[in-house]
Amino acid sequence: MTKYILKRFTMAIVTIWAIITITFFLMHSVPGNPFATESRKIPENIMENLMKKYGLDKPKSEQYMMYLKNIARFDFGESMKSNTETVNEMIARGFPVSAHLGVQAILIALILGPALGAIAALYQNKTPDYISMIISIIGVSVPSFVMGSFLIQFVARNVDWLPIGGWGEFRHTILPSFALAMMPLAQFARLMRSSMLEVLNQDYIKTAKSKGITRTAVIMKHAVRNAILPIVSMLGTTISNLVAGSFVIEKIFGIPGLGMFFTTSVFNRDYTLIMGVTVFYAMVLITMMLLVDIAYMLIDPRIRLTKEGR
Amino acid sequence: MEQVTYTKDMFKKAPKDSRNAEQIKRPTIKYWADVWRRLKLNKLAMVGLIILILMGIMSLIGPGLSGHNYYEQDYSQVNVRPNNEFWFGTDELGRDLFSRVWLGTRYSLLIGIAAALIDFGIGVIYGGIAGMASRKVDAVMMRIAEVVYSIPYMLVVVLISVVFSTAGSGTSMFVLILAMTITGWVPMANLVRGQVLQLKESEYSLASESLGATSGWILKKHIIPNTLGPILVNVTLTIPRAIFSEATLSFMGLGLQPPSPSLGTLANDGLAVMPIGLFYQILIPSIFISLIMFSFNVLGDGLRDALDPRLRK
Numbered sequence: 001m002t003k004y005i006l007k008r009f010t011m012a013i014v015t016i017w018a019i020i021t022i023t024f025f026l027m028h029s030v031p032g033n034p035f036a037t038e039s040r041k042i043p044e045n046i047m048e049n050l051m052k053k054y055g056l057d058k059p060k061s062e063q064y065m066m067y068l069k070n071i072a073r074f075d076f077g078e079s080m081k082s083n084t085e086t087v088n089e090m091i092a093r094g095f096p097v098s099a100h101l102g103v104q105a106i107l108i109a110l111i112l113g114p115a116l117g118a119i120a121a122l123y124q125n126k127t128p129d130y131i132s133m134i135i136s137i138i139g140v141s142v143p144s145f146v147m148g149s150f151l152i153q154f155v156a157r158n159v160d161w162l163p164i165g166g167w168g169e170f171r172h173t174i175l176p177s178f179a180l181a182m183m184p185l186a187q188f189a190r191l192m193r194s195s196m197l198e199v200l201n202q203d204y205i206k207t208a209k210s211k212g213i214t215r216t217a218v219i220m221k222h223a224v225r226n227a228i229l230p231i232v233s234m235l236g237t238t239i240s241n242l243v244a245g246s247f248v249i250e251k252i253f254g255i256p257g258l259g260m261f262f263t264t265s266v267f268n269r270d271y272t273l274i275m276g277v278t279v280f281y282a283m284v285l286i287t288m289m290l291l292v293d294i295a296y297m298l299i300d301p302r303i304r305l306t307k308e309g310r
Numbered sequence: 311m312e313q314v315t316y317t318k319d320m321f322k323k324a325p326k327d328s329r330n331a332e333q334i335k336r337p338t339i340k341y342w343a344d345v346w347r348r349l350k351l352n353k354l355a356m357v358g359l360i361i362l363i364l365m366g367i368m369s370l371i372g373p374g375l376s377g378h379n380y381y382e383q384d385y386s387q388v389n390v391r392p393n394n395e396f397w398f399g400t401d402e403l404g405r406d407l408f409s410r411v412w413l414g415t416r417y418s419l420l421i422g423i424a425a426a427l428i429d430f431g432i433g434v435i436y437g438g439i440a441g442m443a444s445r446k447v448d449a450v451m452m453r454i455a456e457v458v459y460s461i462p463y464m465l466v467v468v469l470i471s472v473v474f475s476t477a478g479s480g481t482s483m484f485v486l487i488l489a490m491t492i493t494g495w496v497p498m499a500n501l502v503r504g505q506v507l508q509l510k511e512s513e514y515s516l517a518s519e520s521l522g523a524t525s526g527w528i529l530k531k532h533i534i535p536n537t538l539g540p541i542l543v544n545v546t547l548t549i550p551r552a553i554f555s556e557a558t559l560s561f562m563g564l565g566l567q568p569p570s571p572s573l574g575t576l577a578n579d580g581l582a583v584m585p586i587g588l589f590y591q592i593l594i595p596s597i598f599i600s601l602i603m604f605s606f607n608v609l610g611d612g613l614r615d616a617l618d619p620r621l622r623k
Contacts, residue, residue, distance in 0.1 A: 011453075011457070014457060015460045019461055019465075022461075022466075022469075023469060026470070026473045027469075027472075027473070029473060137604065137607065140603070141601075141607055142596075142600045142603070143554050143557055143603065145561055146577070146599060149584060149592050149596070153584065153589055240462045240463065240464070244464035245558075247468075247558065248561045248562075251562075262562075263561075263562045263563070266472055274472060278469060281465055282461065282462060282465060289460060
């Protein structure tokens with residue numbers, strides 16, 4: 001088991017390195033000058049100083065080594081467009097907001113999604129099944145930005161307590177969290193339904209029933225616990241998708257999170273910020289996937305056994 | 311009781327040709343015909359298929375139907391709500407939304423289908439080679455695929471679009487498709503490899519091999535035809551993902567170059583005017599995106615069930 005974790009850990013490091021390298025060379029292959037703007041011309045000596053400040057006068061290989069070293073110290077450099085904040089400061093400001101939103105959305109999806117799927121499976125081909133499947137098919141079909149703008153138009157505009165946008169209080173987080181949670185919620189519900197149906201046909205469920213345990217106990221202790229495993233294995237991808245969703249949701253609701261910084265940096269062509277945020281996101285996501293994999297292994301003894309047997 | 315006397319002429323000779331007895335009277339149902347038969351029974355999937363066919367046709371002829379083209383700006387007709395002349399209204403620049411939305415549908419579908427087909431091509435080749443190759447080659451190829459796949463999809467898409475598009479003027483369709491396929495092929499490759507590894511061990515592959523077939527022949531004649539089912543399902547589910555990614559990119563200002571619309575850029579433009587009460591401008595493209603995603607999703611699910619009746623619950 002330690003061997004497996006070690007292997008996965010090495011893979012994660014290699015992947016992060018690959019991303020840093022790809023990001024670096026892609027960003028440095030952008031044609032044109034990062035400081036050039038349409039409106040004003042920068043005098044030559046200022047340009048020289050700028051190039052020096054960001055180390056752009058050195059050869060590419062040296063810049064690359066510098067960048068790797070800085071990243072190893074978690075130093076993402078300075079923003080090319082903002083004079084007041086470094087990339088690190090922006091991440092420190094934006095990430096907690098995004099993380100708050102993301103965690104809330106994941107929790108909503110993790111609580112409601114499997115519940116919806118389990119109910120659908122227990123009432124297979126009856127009204128509750130149809131209702132929850134309709135909800136989940138809408139969930140996977142409606143992109144988060146559509147969901148977000150609909151929530152603003154139909155909920156926020158009519159309910160005074162729920163604001164249209166902004167950030168600060170708990171009530172600001174409700175609508176964006178739901179908009180973000182809809183897609184994973186629906187996916188979890190669909191997955192839960194099919195895995196629950198499979199589990200309910202297993203022999204151990206029959207055994208549990210014939211032992212005379214209450215229906216609730218059978219469902220909660222035997223069926224749900226086993227059926228929820230595929231969902232855990234999907235968590236990594238889900239978190240990654242949530243990040244993509246947050247780019248859009250933060251823009252729609254005007255939330256000052258990392259996604260918003262990323263969107264603005266892309267819009268402004270702030271190359272150091274794009275690089276910094278990309279690498280940071282990649283690090284966070286890959287760490288999450290690693291943790292999910294390890295957690296999955298700890299939860300499911302069957303995987304542990306096969307992995308060791310190899 | 312009356313005695314029946316059997317005479318010789320009461321008997322007929324049974325046909326000597328016993329081969330006919332084995333003959334199947336009804337025509338055999340081919341594999342795909344059978345799939346189609348089962349798919350037809352799935353109402354939701356058929357609804358999806360019909361919506362997609364209608365959308366496909368309308369995306370071809372729709373832009374020409376309203377009598378206005380998609381790029382002409384008319385400043386006397388700005389932000390007109392849907393009416394008799396402008397069926398879907400006009401946008402901020404006075405452009406006819408009806409033709410823009412159908413053209414946007416065309417571009418969104420094109421991007422989705424092209425991305426899915428390229429994923430399919432690369433995935434089948436890569437996965438096929440990995441599955442047929444020796445253990446070592448397979449392990450190396452799959453490690454590479456694993457690294458590529460753990461790079462978060464959306465980050466790569468954004469990065470590629472940033473690099474290959476010029477600031478402020480949007481992205482070309484080629485770049486959008488490139489961005490989406492650069493890591494998108496991995497699930498397909500994994501799927502194909504898994505199937506190949508499984509089918510390689512099957513009796514008919516062994517039979518073919520013992521008759522002297524090369525591995526390329528076995529791949530082409532036996533393995534790929536048999537993996538087509540799951541691949542088709544995967545393709546159907548890749549298209550909505552690509553359309554969704556394109557829409558997200560548009561929201562980040564990395565959508566198609568104006569004046570060419572896509573459903574994503576149209577929704578993004580609509581978002582800008584939503585605060586001033588012009589909800590129809592985001593509503594219409596949103597409905598279109600959702601309908602397309604819905605249709606592909608139910609069609610994909612239906613296909614999966616039709617291809618593998620055991621999965622149907």
